[in-house]
Amino acid sequence: xxxxxxxxxxxxxxxxxxxxxxxxxxxxxxxxxxxxxxxxxxxxxxxxxxxxxxxxxxxxxxxxxxxxxxxxxxxxxxxxxxxxxxxxxxxxxxxxxxxxxxxxxxxxxxxxxxxxxxxxxxxxxxxxxxxxxxxxxxxxxxxxxxxxxxxxxxxxxxxxxxxxxxxxxxxxxxxxxxxxxxxxxxxxxxxxxxxxxxxxxxxxxxxxxxxxxxxxxxxxxxxxxxxxxxxxxxxxxxxxxxxxxxxxxxxxxxxxxxxxxxxxxxxxxxxxxxxxxxxxxxxxxxxxxxxxxxxxxxxxxxxxxxxxxxxxxxxxxxxxxxxxxxxxxxxxxxxxxxxxxxxxxxxxxxxxxxxxxxxxxxxxxxxxxxxxxxxxxxxxxxxxxxxxxxxxxxxxxxxxxxxxxxxxxxxxxxxxxxxxxxxxxxxxxxxxxxxxxxxxxxxxxxxxxxxxxxxxxxxxxxxxxxxxxxxxxxxxxxxxxxxxxxxxxxxxxxxxxxxxxxxxxxxxxxxxxxxxxxxxxxxxxxxxxxxxxxxxxxxxxxxxxxxxxxxxxxxxxxxxxxxxxxxxxxxxxxxxxxxxxxxxxxxxxxxxxxxxxxxxxxxxxxxxxxxxxxxxxxxxxxxxxxxxxxxxxxxxxxxxxxxxxxxxxxxxxxxxxxxxxxxxxxxxxxxxxxxxxxxxxxxxxxxxxxxxxxxxxxxxxxxxxxxxxxxxxxxxxxxxxxxxxxxxxxxxxxxxxxxxxxxxxxxxxxxxxxxxxxxxxxxxxxxxxxxxxxxxxxxxxxxxxxxxxxxxxxxxxxxxxxxxxxxx
Amino acid sequence: xxxxxxxxxxxxxxxxxxxxxxxxxxxxxxxxxxxxxxxxxxxxxxxxxxxxxxxxxxxxxxxxxxxxxxxxxxxxxxx
Numbered sequence: 001x002x003x004x005x006x007x008x009x010x011x012x013x014x015x016x017x018x019x020x021x022x023x024x025x026x027x028x029x030x031x032x033x034x035x036x037x038x039x040x041x042x043x044x045x046x047x048x049x050x051x052x053x054x055x056x057x058x059x060x061x062x063x064x065x066x067x068x069x070x071x072x073x074x075x076x077x078x079x080x081x082x083x084x085x086x087x088x089x090x091x092x093x094x095x096x097x098x099x100x101x102x103x104x105x106x107x108x109x110x111x112x113x114x115x116x117x118x119x120x121x122x123x124x125x126x127x128x129x130x131x132x133x134x135x136x137x138x139x140x141x142x143x144x145x146x147x148x149x150x151x152x153x154x155x156x157x158x159x160x161x162x163x164x165x166x167x168x169x170x171x172x173x174x175x176x177x178x179x180x181x182x183x184x185x186x187x188x189x190x191x192x193x194x195x196x197x198x199x200x201x202x203x204x205x206x207x208x209x210x211x212x213x214x215x216x217x218x219x220x221x222x223x224x225x226x227x228x229x230x231x232x233x234x235x236x237x238x239x240x241x242x243x244x245x246x247x248x249x250x251x252x253x254x255x256x257x258x259x260x261x262x263x264x265x266x267x268x269x270x271x272x273x274x275x276x277x278x279x280x281x282x283x284x285x286x287x288x289x290x291x292x293x294x295x296x297x298x299x300x301x302x303x304x305x306x307x308x309x310x311x312x313x314x315x316x317x318x319x320x321x322x323x324x325x326x327x328x329x330x331x332x333x334x335x336x337x338x339x340x341x342x343x344x345x346x347x348x349x350x351x352x353x354x355x356x357x358x359x360x361x362x363x364x365x366x367x368x369x370x371x372x373x374x375x376x377x378x379x380x381x382x383x384x385x386x387x388x389x390x391x392x393x394x395x396x397x398x399x400x401x402x403x404x405x406x407x408x409x410x411x412x413x414x415x416x417x418x419x420x421x422x423x424x425x426x427x428x429x430x431x432x433x434x435x436x437x438x439x440x441x442x443x444x445x446x447x448x449x450x451x452x453x454x455x456x457x458x459x460x461x462x463x464x465x466x467x468x469x470x471x472x473x474x475x476x477x478x479x480x481x482x483x484x485x486x487x488x489x490x491x492x493x494x495x496x497x498x499x500x501x502x503x504x505x506x507x508x509x510x511x512x513x514x515x516x517x518x519x520x521x522x523x524x525x526x527x528x529x530x531x532x533x534x535x536x537x538x539x540x541x542x543x544x545x546x547x548x549x550x551x552x553x554x555x556x557x558x559x560x561x562x563x564x565x566x567x568x569x570x571x572x573x574x575x576x577x578x579x580x581x582x583x584x585x586x587x588x589x590x591x592x593x594x595x596x597x598x599x600x601x602x603x604x605x606x607x608x609x610x611x612x613x614x615x616x617x618x619x620x621x622x623x624x625x626x627x628x629x630x631x632x633x634x635x636x637x638x639x640x641x642x643x644x645x646x647x648x649x650x651x652x653x654x655x656x657x658x659x660x661x662x663x664x665x666x667x668x669x670x671x672x673x674x675x676x677x678x679x680x681x682x683x684x685x686x687x688x689x690x691x692x693x694x695x696x697x698x699x700x701x702x703x704x705x706x707x708x709x710x711x712x713x714x715x716x717x718x719x720x721x722x723x724x725x726x727x728x729x730x731x732x733x734x735x736x737x738x739x740x741x742x743x744x745x746x747x748x749x750x751x752x753x754x755x756x757x758x759x760x761x762x763x764x765x766x767x768x769x770x771x772x773x774x775x776x777x778x779x780x781x782x783x784x785x786x787x788x789x790x791x792x793x794x795x796x797x798x799x800x801x802x803x804x805x806x807x808x
Numbered sequence: 809x810x811x812x813x814x815x816x817x818x819x820x821x822x823x824x825x826x827x828x829x830x831x832x833x834x835x836x837x838x839x840x841x842x843x844x845x846x847x848x849x850x851x852x853x854x855x856x857x858x859x860x861x862x863x864x865x866x867x868x869x870x871x872x873x874x875x876x877x878x879x880x881x882x883x884x885x886x887x
Binding site for chain 2: 558567588590
């Protein structure tokens with residue numbers, strides 16, 4: 001049984017431990033080795049710990065069942081351990097190892113370097129080495145307060161299993177009973193001097209940062225279905241459709257921020273706002289997405305930042321010598337480790353409001369991690385015990401310096417790109433250039449709000465009056481002021497208008513027929529749209545806008561499409577009209593015998609025995625008999641609404657005989673001219689025929705359709721037969737290049753066929769080679785007896801003609 | 809859902825998962841039937857303002873209607 005599964009079954013950390021939970025936790029501890037259990041008991045209980053495994057387990061269970069005891073255990077933890085648990089709690093209590101371990105390093109607290117050989121081996125660390133970036137995680141695991149789980153990279157979820165196979169698929173979860181006791185422990189400030197230069201930078205306002213995400217959500221709503229590729233990725237045509245809906249100016253691309261559309265799409269998936277279809281075809285949006293999009297920017301930005309930390313498939317521009325292969329991009333990888341390191345370190349700045357040089361920040365990260373982390377492979381450090389302590393320290397310093405230089409080449413450019421790419425785009429950092437051409441950054445108000453809890457001033461608080469967030473012009477363009485637009489304003493605009501461009505604090509949208517239609521389809525009434533637009537408008541709405549929206553709304557009622565609906569068919573109008581009062585109120589009479597039921601038929605109706613049910617989602621009824629002559633007859637007892645029109649596409653109705661049709665050359669050619677194919681006609685007929693289509697029709701239909709590429713039609717010919725006396729002579733004639741052009745085909749060991757028009761040439765050659773008497777040079781007259789001279793070594797025979805057969 | 813197979817015509821037939829298009833004006837339906845892209849997809853006329861459309865062609869019909877300048881209302885409901 002897996003660790004975390006036990007926890008999931010009993011999610012309430014405040015509830016008293018009942019016997020079932022106690023039993024499951026006992027099973028968890030029983031999975032551990034005896035010395036591990038004893039070590040835990042000593043850790044939690046000190047001298048009171050027993051020495052036998054089962055007794056220790058009983059003691060551990062007693063601690064977990066008693067909140068005060070558990071609180072005592074928590075209070076005894078080191079600052080490093082408390083900080084680690086706090087960071088894990090902030091991320092929801094579970095994290096992949098590759099994301100969590102760098103956070104522990106970045107927090108900057110001292111942890112135990114004692115080597116746990118068992119854990120080192122499990123994490124694939126060099127035997128005996130405590131140097132890897134996973135060492136702080138191993139140290140935290142010694143508290144016994146973490147569980148092992150397996151990461152499912154495809155569904156982006158953490159699944160429960162007891163078996164750890166690979167670091168990339170390994171995660172940790174906190175014991176839930178510990179949750180109420182965990183207190184905030186921020187990371188230790190970095191040793192990082194601020195910039196002394198006076199700087200002026202570029203940044204994105206919260207609304208500017210939110211806009212692409214909101215636009216993308218609306219584009220995803222309308223883009224339709226798709227199927228994942230074989231590798232589980234989104235197909236390129238689907239992404240192109242989204243980008244097209246988003247329009248030009250969706251997001252500027254740069255070397256630090258490649259493929260913005262791909263970034264935002266993966267961000268929404270990583271933040272679990274959007275779920276990819278594993279089995280179906282429709283992309284699923286979080287049902288609460290409209291509520292999420294209306295949350296304060298600081299709340300939304302926290303989701304984005306956590307999404308960025310775990311984001312897969314999309315990646316920053318990698319250094320030339322670093323490679324991530326196809327499958328790596330779908331799993332937690334070393335990029336996630338660097339991202340989490342950077343984001344955690346941004347929460348450890350000495351002064352959250354100051355400017356910092358990116359290079360100095362990078363050096364500070366290297367120092368904080370003691371060079372343990374890298375995008376690629378790192379040569380592990382093994383002390384050489386034959387050297388003196390001073391010599392070892394010198395060797396280690398040289399090793400560390402090599403790593404630092406490698407860090408400057410590999411990780412530092414990536415850190416710079418993370419700051420000026422995704423983190424800038426999310427509105428969390430401001431970027432400026434230094435006089436020495438380097439880059440500097442500082443947190444924006446939004447960044448400080450997310451990472452340090454500093455309240456963010458937003459234009460209006462919830463419940464206040466709507467701000468004057470836009471002006472609507474007579475040409476139906478909406479000029480939106482991003483420094484005043486609330487999250488719900490942006491979300492509303494994205495539903496009703498198409499974004500055209502954005503420059504600094506202003507974005508331009510356009511209300512079009514298509515965008516209004518999408519809003520109506522989303523459930524808005526015209527009055528709701530007008531009310532929403534007026535609420536945040538600087539001035540009164542233009543008359544042309546009101547008129548246009550009302551006209552488009554009216555036009556929408558002119559044509560109504562009912563996909564996959566239900567229809568009742570009565571015997572006649574009287575029956576239909578008599579039944580109407582007993583049908584649901586949404587029932588609509590159609591024509592003389594039909595009733596449309598948009599909400600489906602009532603069960604009482606479908607349960608009746610005298611009711612026939614036809615389901616057009618199932619295979620169609622085989623109700624057509626087909627003869628060799630092309631006569632088609634529909635069985636009226638089995639016919640559905642569509643069969644007559646299907647036959648009418650390629651057959652002609654028989655006048656005066658309902659349900660009878662004929663398939664002819666003319667009807668097939670008419671169908672082909674209308675765009676049908678012979679294969680399509682045969683397939684359509686095949687799905688309706690009660691038995692197999694007569695083979696002669698299967699052969700005829702393509703010929704009637706004048707299909708190119710079919711074998712040539714059958715034909716009748718008159719041939720001469722050249723019969724030679726021996727096989728040797730026949731072989732000689734066949735090998736002769738003078739005879740070869742005349743020989744049509746081999747009929748037997750001594751016979752060939754010759755075309756009538758070649759008879760004269762054949763006779764000359766035969767005579768030349770003494771194979772034919774001179775008298776037999778000319779073709780014999782019909783009815784004459786050949787002379788003895790013509791009965792020579794060779795003879796040509798003409799198949800009997802009708803005249804010869806008639807004795808003329 | 810399984811098809812039921814009666815021996816004789818029944819007074820009531822329930823057609824399920826069938827796609828219907830209705831207009832508010834017979835002339836509009838005539839105009840749609842004359843459209844060379846939309847017309848072939850309108851299979852069976854139930855009345856002067858209602859027609860059964862080809863199964864599986866709902867999205868195509870909606871798309872062609874939009875391209876032709878119409879604004880069809882799409883009513884998705886239980887069947």
